Amino acid sequence: MPQSLQTEHRHLLHKLGISWVIFTIVIFCMVVFYRWEHIQLQTIRLTQSHANQLAFKIEGLIDKIVESGHTLPFFKGELTHCSHELLDELRSIEFNHPDVSAIVISDAQNKLLCASSDMIKTLPLPKKTRLSLFGPLKLDHSESDVFLLQQKMGSFHIGMYFIRPLIENYLQKNSSGFDFTGLYDNHDKKMLVYAGTPGNMKSTLQKAETHDESLMFIPLHSLDNISLVVKTRPYGFRGKHLLMFILTTLPFLLVSWFFYKYVARIIGNRYSLQSALTNALRMGHFYPAYQAIRDESQNCYCGAEVLIRWHTDMGDVIMPDYFIDEAERSGLIVPITLQLIEKSFRECHKLLEQMPLVYLSFNLSPHHFKDPDFFRRFYELCSDYCIDAKQVMLELTERELFDRKDKAVIRRMKELGKRGFKLAIDDFGTGHANLHYLQHFPFTYLKIDKLFISSIGTGAITEHLNRSIINMANSLKLNIIAEGVETEAQRDYLLLHQVHFIQGWLYTPALPYSDFDQLLRSN
Ligand code: G
Numbered sequence: 001m002p003q004s005l006q007t008e009h010r011h012l013l014h015k016l017g018i019s020w021v022i023f024t025i026v027i028f029c030m031v032v033f034y035r036w037e038h039i040q041l042q043t044i045r046l047t048q049s050h051a052n053q054l055a056f057k058i059e060g061l062i063d064k065i066v067e068s069g070h071t072l073p074f075f076k077g078e079l080t081h082c083s084h085e086l087l088d089e090l091r092s093i094e095f096n097h098p099d100v101s102a103i104v105i106s107d108a109q110n111k112l113l114c115a116s117s118d119m120i121k122t123l124p125l126p127k128k129t130r131l132s133l134f135g136p137l138k139l140d141h142s143e144s145d146v147f148l149l150q151q152k153m154g155s156f157h158i159g160m161y162f163i164r165p166l167i168e169n170y171l172q173k174n175s176s177g178f179d180f181t182g183l184y185d186n187h188d189k190k191m192l193v194y195a196g197t198p199g200n201m202k203s204t205l206q207k208a209e210t211h212d213e214s215l216m217f218i219p220l221h222s223l224d225n226i227s228l229v230v231k232t233r234p235y236g237f238r239g240k241h242l243l244m245f246i247l248t249t250l251p252f253l254l255v256s257w258f259f260y261k262y263v264a265r266i267i268g269n270r271y272s273l274q275s276a277l278t279n280a281l282r283m284g285h286f287y288p289a290y291q292a293i294r295d296e297s298q299n300c301y302c303g304a305e306v307l308i309r310w311h312t313d314m315g316d317v318i319m320p321d322y323f324i325d326e327a328e329r330s331g332l333i334v335p336i337t338l339q340l341i342e343k344s345f346r347e348c349h350k351l352l353e354q355m356p357l358v359y360l361s362f363n364l365s366p367h368h369f370k371d372p373d374f375f376r377r378f379y380e381l382c383s384d385y386c387i388d389a390k391q392v393m394l395e396l397t398e399r400e401l402f403d404r405k406d407k408a409v410i411r412r413m414k415e416l417g418k419r420g421f422k423l424a425i426d427d428f429g430t431g432h433a434n435l436h437y438l439q440h441f442p443f444t445y446l447k448i449d450k451l452f453i454s455s456i457g458t459g460a461i462t463e464h465l466n467r468s469i470i471n472m473a474n475s476l477k478l479n480i481i482a483e484g485v486e487t488e489a490q491r492d493y494l495l496l497h498q499v500h501f502i503q504g505w506l507y508t509p510a511l512p513y514s515d516f517d518q519l520l521r522s523n
């Protein structure tokens with residue numbers, strides 16, 4: 001494949017690779033992001049449900065404590081002092097309920113009327129709610145703080161004391177999965193009791209007032225103004241998450257990898273020489289270059305060989321050695337040659353009209369003869385541009401010798417000869433054609449290959465072959481054109497042997513039309 005195409009192909013693959021990597025990373029990040037959100041949401045839901053369960057359990061504990069006082073009779077304003085019977089009753093409740101440390105009865109102003117324990121001397125100011133929690137409180141001679149759960153009953157209050165560790169242990173037991181759990185007084189904005197490690201409690205609670213998803217407040221229904229607070233563990237990234245992300249993205253990665261491979265293959269095909277040729281043909285990227293042929297007997301240029309050049313998008317010129325083989329293998333050579341002939345006719349028809357002795361010479365191969373449509377199109381082009389058949393030479397390389405038994409080819413060549421086209425055998429000496437063989441074809445010109453010309457003056461065996469080639473051409477009455485003439489010595493040798501038609505860098509290389517036109521006009 002030509003270098004420029006390879007570079008373009010590499011660039012494209014490079015771009016594709018980079019795009020694919022970026023695309024894959026973006027998709028992976030998106031998947032990770034959405035999965036991560038999902039995990040967080042799930043964790044929050046799970047925590048919420050755990051927290052609700054815990055709140056429900058705490059309510060159960062409170063109910064149990066409150067119920068302990070329900071065995072007391074309902075007092076209707078007749079309670080003025082603490083009778084022995086009442087005291088016994090209070091002590092029996094305290095005795096029968098392990099959660100209850102003491103039980104008290106107070107009036108509407110929360111003045112103590114009767115208490116099961118001597119340690120209780122005063123009571124906090126009454127709250128206006130039916131069931132209130134006070135605490136933590138300090139009692140004289142008591143080891144631990146206590147809480148007072150007070151229920152309004154008619155014009156009296158019944159209060160149940162329980163020790164702080166009771167609720168603390170309860171929270172502790174149920175705080176697995178949480179950073180900490182606690183009871184919070186919404187009214188006084190303070191933490192009453194907690195279990196776990198809240199860190200800096202003040203800042204934690206401040207944060208809660210802004211919006212912290214890891215902190216949840218669940219109001220307790222039985223206790224006004226009291227909420228259960230739970231703080232969840234931060235949603236850290238764990239190894240299992242990475243595995244999950246990879247597993248989630250794996251199908252996508254596989255699909256995208258195959259897609260990448262597929263696109264790379266399409267690009268590869270596109271940059272295969274054949275598709276590049278097809279594309280170049282469609283875009284009209286084949287151009288003629290004209291190498292003038294000199295007639296030394298007349299001291300002027302008598303024609304030119306039209307040599308194909310491929311101008312790529314990137315501004316390179318690709319020489320035929322690179323692509324003629326592939327063009328012939330794929331059969332594209334036929335439309336490519338037609339494009340070349342069309343362009344050179346378009347460029348040269350005026351020049352040919354003005355110089356009726358000048359001809360253009362095109363290279364053909366057996367493919368052109370086998371194609372059912374080539375000559376019809378070729379004749380059409382000749383008539384479209386009013387090109388005289390005498391001004392067109394067709395070169396057929398000796399290397400791809402025509403099958404002499406192929407009557408259709410010979411018929412076609414005879415037809416071309418009859419129409420007046422010049423027929424030349426090209427690259428003569430490089431194949432195996434012999435005199436006998438050549439007699440079957442209506443050639444009128446023979447082009448000696450540059451291989452032989454370059455040997456002139458070197459003393460190589462090929463040098464001596466020049467004379468036999470010339471003799472053979474003369475005996476067949478063929479005009480001889482010498483190709484690849486580079487030095488004056490070569491020219492002198494040829495002139496000495498009556499070879500007058502000379503093509504080569506000694507005079508001119510293959511030129512674009514404008515230079516070729518100038519060369520012929522300055523002739
Ligand atoms: O153009 P350049 O000088 O590099 O020629 C290289 C080879 O390509 C030569 O063998 C020449 O005959 C061949 N070539 C050039 N143009 C054409 C063309 O139009 N058709 C065919 N079949 N061969 C060509």
Ligand code: G
Pocket residue numbers: 291307363426427450483484485486503504505506509510
């Ligand atoms: O079609 P053919 O194979 O005859 O093609 C002629 C080829 O010879 C082209 O590639 C053309 O560029 C090349 N050529 C033309 N003149 C010279 C020359 O003087 N020296 C060399 N080495 N090559 C030449």
Ligand code: MN
Pocket residue numbers: 305363395426427
């Ligand atoms: Mn040629």
